[in-house]
Amino acid sequence: xxxxxxxxxxxxxxxxxxxxxxxxxxxxxxxxxxxxxxxxxxxxxxxxxxxxxxxxxxxxxxxxxxxxxx
Amino acid sequence: xxxxxxxxxxxxxxxxxxxxxxxxxxxxxxxxxxxxxxxxxxxxxxxxxxxxxxxxxxxxxxxxxxxxxxxxxxxxxxxxxxxxxxxxxxxxxxxxxxxxxxxxxxxxxxxxxxxxxxxxxxxxxxxxxxxxxxxxxxxxxxxxxxxxxxxxxxxxxxxxxxxxxxxxxxxxxxxxxxxxxxxxxxxxxxxxxxxxxxxxxxxxxxxxxxxxxxxxxxxxxxxxxxxxxxxxxxxxxxxxxxxxxxxxxxxxxxxxxxxxxxxxxxxxxxxxxxxxxxxxxxxxxxxxxxxxxxxxxxxxxxxxxxxxxxxxxxxxxxxxxxxxxxxxxxxxxxxxxxxxxxxxxxxxxxxxxxxxxxxxxxxxxxxxxxxxxxxxxxxxxxxxxxxxxxxxx
Numbered sequence: 001x002x003x004x005x006x007x008x009x010x011x012x013x014x015x016x017x018x019x020x021x022x023x024x025x026x027x028x029x030x031x032x033x034x035x036x037x038x039x040x041x042x043x044x045x046x047x048x049x050x051x052x053x054x055x056x057x058x059x060x061x062x063x064x065x066x067x068x069x070x
Numbered sequence: 071x072x073x074x075x076x077x078x079x080x081x082x083x084x085x086x087x088x089x090x091x092x093x094x095x096x097x098x099x100x101x102x103x104x105x106x107x108x109x110x111x112x113x114x115x116x117x118x119x120x121x122x123x124x125x126x127x128x129x130x131x132x133x134x135x136x137x138x139x140x141x142x143x144x145x146x147x148x149x150x151x152x153x154x155x156x157x158x159x160x161x162x163x164x165x166x167x168x169x170x171x172x173x174x175x176x177x178x179x180x181x182x183x184x185x186x187x188x189x190x191x192x193x194x195x196x197x198x199x200x201x202x203x204x205x206x207x208x209x210x211x212x213x214x215x216x217x218x219x220x221x222x223x224x225x226x227x228x229x230x231x232x233x234x235x236x237x238x239x240x241x242x243x244x245x246x247x248x249x250x251x252x253x254x255x256x257x258x259x260x261x262x263x264x265x266x267x268x269x270x271x272x273x274x275x276x277x278x279x280x281x282x283x284x285x286x287x288x289x290x291x292x293x294x295x296x297x298x299x300x301x302x303x304x305x306x307x308x309x310x311x312x313x314x315x316x317x318x319x320x321x322x323x324x325x326x327x328x329x330x331x332x333x334x335x336x337x338x339x340x341x342x343x344x345x346x347x348x349x350x351x352x353x354x355x356x357x358x359x360x361x362x363x364x365x366x367x368x369x370x371x372x373x374x375x376x377x378x379x380x381x382x383x384x385x386x387x388x389x390x391x392x393x394x395x396x397x398x399x400x401x402x403x404x405x406x407x408x409x410x411x412x413x414x415x416x417x418x419x420x421x422x423x424x425x426x427x428x429x430x431x432x433x434x435x436x437x438x439x440x441x442x443x444x445x446x447x448x449x450x451x452x453x454x455x456x457x458x459x460x461x462x463x
Contacts, residue, residue, distance in 0.1 A: 021214070021254070021255060021256060022211065022212055022214055023214055023254045023256065023257050024212070025212075025213070027257040028254075028257065029257075030257060030258045030328035031254065031257070031258070031260055031328065033328055033333060035326070035328075035333035035335070035357050035365070036260060036326045036328055036333060037326075038250075038252050038260060038262050038324070038326070040337075041335070041355075043111050043113065043431075043433060043456050043458055044111060044113070044125070044127045044129070044144065044146055045111060045113025045115070045123075045125040045127070045146075045454060045456050046113075046433065046435065046454060046456065048125065048148070049115055049123075049437075049452075049454050052402070053373075053402065053408055053437065053439065053452070054349070054351065054373050054375070054402070054408060055347055055349065055375050055378075055402040055403050055406075056318075056320070056339070056341035056343075056347060056349035056351065056373070056375055057268070057318065057320075
């Protein structure tokens with residue numbers, strides 16, 4: 001829970017950044033680059049392997065099964 | 071789950087549904103001059119525990135950025151062959167499985183307020199997973215701040231290969247809630263904070279997983295061989311039994327920064343659940359532009375987790391050979407550390423006027439896993455390679 005508290009503090013610190021920095025639409029060329037997507041850019045097979053190899057699954061709507069375990 | 075190379079009737083239906091949806095969307099796109107994106111990947115996985123997986127997949131999206139809508143779908147097949155130590159230790163033969171997964175998704179955001187929806191089906195001979203969800207999102211502060219709230223429901227049915235679900239099955243229901251806050255921090259930096267809460271109800275115990283039991287006071291070393299375990303264990307081996315509910319909580323911070331000719335992405339996820347597992351996952355990618363056609367760079371990932379509270383290296387029988395109420399042999403529920411190193415290469419193979427209208431990609435990731443308190447294995451090395459082909463029509 002200590003880590004969660006730290007992240008919440010980080011969120012509180014980030015919010016003022018959004019309020020202070022207004023990036024206009026014409027300034028967003030770099031943000032439109034495909035590698036800047038806000039979603040995970042890992043290919044499907046990598047996402048699935050992570051879900052199997054890491055006991056800590058975090059959200060995402062990926063359907064289960066197919067873990068290669070017994 | 072144990073599987074066989076026998077497709078059920080639902081699998082082909084998934085593929086047909088996704089293909090029909092994609093073709094219909096492409097026809098609409100041609101008629102309206104919309105954006106179309108198609109991607110296909112062929113992934114291969116192998117590890118030192120004798121597990122091999124081949125994963126071909128295809129995905130497509132049609133969107134109209136002006137009107138603010140998009141529809142898409144994906145379909146993949148996992149073909150798994152395994153002769154891992156867990157299987158050998160139960161005197162089972164090597165086995166194979168085929169899993170098919172399809173999904174459709176849509177979003178509509180005409181102005182600053184939008185909605186999203188998705189549905190996914192995963193099917194294999196002894197496991198069926200259905201999920202659907204929706205989300206609402208809103209752009210604030212001239213699109214410098216975006217929030218999203220989502221909910222999805224999942225319904226899984228787990229059985230045994232060769233036995234109808236009506237005779238034997240476990241049902242697992244899953245409610246997942248997520249909240250995302252995305253901040254444009256500068257013309258070159260964007261950050262996100264992603265929170266997940268997942269509530270699972272049902273028996274997730276594997277019907278093939280037998281747990282060795284030992285007499286009190288037995289000394290069983292970490293990484294003990296199958297022969298040693300068999301010489302020390304009691305003759306009876308109960309099936310795995312997990313708690314009937316689990317609540318998971320995750321919090322991820324994601325930062326992406328665009329340099330003049332490169333992108334740096336950093337993710338940090340913190341996780342805790344009601345089985346008292348705690349985990350941290352750090353992921354970093356650097357992709358550099360080597361000219362207008364080539365993009366390449368390294369990937370690193372570190373995942374470390376504690377064990378669930380009922381985890382034991384060697385379960386011992388109680389008085390009267392009482393079996394521990396909760397028991398597992400799933401080493402992904404034990405303490406472990408995963409360290410991944412990888413490399414990505416993407417090459418634009420389109421025309422000179424539009425070199426990245428077709429992109430050929432190669433990914434290779436090698437993961438070293440250290441099992442800190444397990445029978446049979448203390449480490450595993452795995453490799454995952456993928457070839458992707460993407461196009462914007």
